Amino acid sequence: MSDWLADVERALALAEGGHGRVILLVANRFAHLKPLMQLLERRADQTVELRTCASDLREQPTGATVPLILRRQDLRWLNRNRPLIAERKLTLLVNARPDAAARLPAEAPDFFDWIALRTDVDIAPMARTEPVADRLLDAFDVHAATRELLDPAIVTVERILAFILATEDVSDAIDDDPESSENFVGQQRGRVIEVLLQRPELRRPVRERLDFMKHVVWLGES
């Protein structure tokens, strides 16, 4: 078992019966999610849902173990609502890229102060990925969309692509509600990927990412 997974397992073993706990997992890519979810589901002996919106914590039962992907727009919410973690005795596994983690002390200092442990995930990066496409495809893992992109009459697939490729931080493009009927990018996902595959410089990372996304589908379905 890799070191980071051993760290998480040790923390989970002791956290049972405690008053809540926050663990920060910092990863360049989110390829660690599959072994993490496998570990959580094995321990819980049931399906564990990966959360992509911090306010979902309100819906969690007491004592739940919650894996969460950290989004920039959730920092203030987490800072204000951190008592929920102790109130519900949640074990919260916050998954963040290094740039998102680095924002925590400045933008969510109280929440940062509650983090008990930081673990750097040592999964090797995918070879020869192109940074922008990488961020884009990571965003697709959680059904990327933005509020500005909700009107299909105004925004075409090409405009979505232009927006996504120009975006410095696609974490801003992750929608609160991936199942929403308004989630235009989610609905157009197949068409967007088809266009992406037509771009020679993106073809390889798109295919590699689609392979990886099979795990994500697995996460959602299991």
Next chain:
Amino acid sequence: MDATALWKAIYQRFDPLSPPERSAWRVDRTRRGLYALHERLNLPFETHTKILLAGTMGAGKTTELLRLAEDRREREFVVFFDVHRHLTDVVGESAALETLAPWEVCVLAGLATARAAAERFPDRWKPQILAALGEAWLDLLPTDQRAQVDVGQLAKTLTVTASTLVGGSAALTTLANTVGALRWNARLGRPARQLTDQDPRVRYVVAAAADVLRHAAELDGRPVLVLLDGLDRLSGAPEALARAEALFVRSTLLHELPCRLVVTAPFALRHHTSFAEARGFHKHVLVNEPVLDPEAPGDAGRPGDGVAFFERLFAGRVADLEDQVGHAIGEVGALRRLAWHSGGRARDFVTFIQEAAGHAFSADVDHITDDIASKVLDEQRRLRETGIYREHVDVLRAVMDDPHGTLPRSRYIDELLASGRLLPYPNHSEWFFPHPLLLDRIRRP
């Protein structure tokens, strides 16, 4: 007791997310900070003393307030209420804290006191006094909310720790939310418009809150002491400073309440000239335990006297467990290293011990060794270095190199203080030093 049970017990007793469960686990701080509050509250010629308690994050303000509540339970009718927790857990609008008006804080103080007094004196409590507060409050709510608010029911949603009698002795009891899922339907932090202290409706509602406090004092026969926690959670400089000024400096409403009052305030206020201008409030600052020696603050081999506080804290929480297992649970050297590297922050030390329990559990050992302390400190160093940029390091190095530990002028000071990477110390004149976990990073060329 086997090793698993031992380390689980340690892990749960050293919980950084909750104040100590047992009163015996609270220990006197090195500078006996609460004594100053006791002295102030005991003054016979100040019947309605008001105290602002400003302190750094993780310094133990909530623990100290609960300790104060316990210490004062025989002298006063004590009411402890966490405003931030209420807004988060019951109202579901934690952001309201940042726009809470002074009169709304008075209403909450009145509701919390009503909740405690109605529980303590069920036969003599006059519900019409609370109804009058509700009526005055409704007048300040938007028209569409007025018909929906039942102030008696809302008061029961407050979780309050308050004076009671157990077997004829003064005690404290936590009164939990008894209404369950009742929706808090009176908006807080969103008044229809900004109202001055002199607005007649504000005067009316504050007078009604004052009547609740007077009625509680009359029933109990002792002064009422209200401890309001959570207002230190105002975040995001400079907005936090502006909000703190609005509550404590530009308004005198809290000062007018006919009770003794201790209220927490953000540490950012401490370094602003307006702190001195909070009229009517005595100011008390709670900072970190003095674990560093001001003559050699970067030398772990020369700890300050605050290290002994953490040794007492550890001993108090594990004494019964040590009796059961028949040996010391922590090596003295390891505990002292953890205490020094905590920077005097109680939350950090408690977190270190919790992590050490995890490592000891994994290593299948029966006590915290120096090797385990090293592992914990290495992990915590990496966590504390998260989000450190060169500009931060430059400021921290400037503070470290200053022989008096004074703060340079920098836009990063508030951020470094708020995130616990720059720490204030009380021994001698107040001075500052980087968090000890960051010293390696700062010293690196």
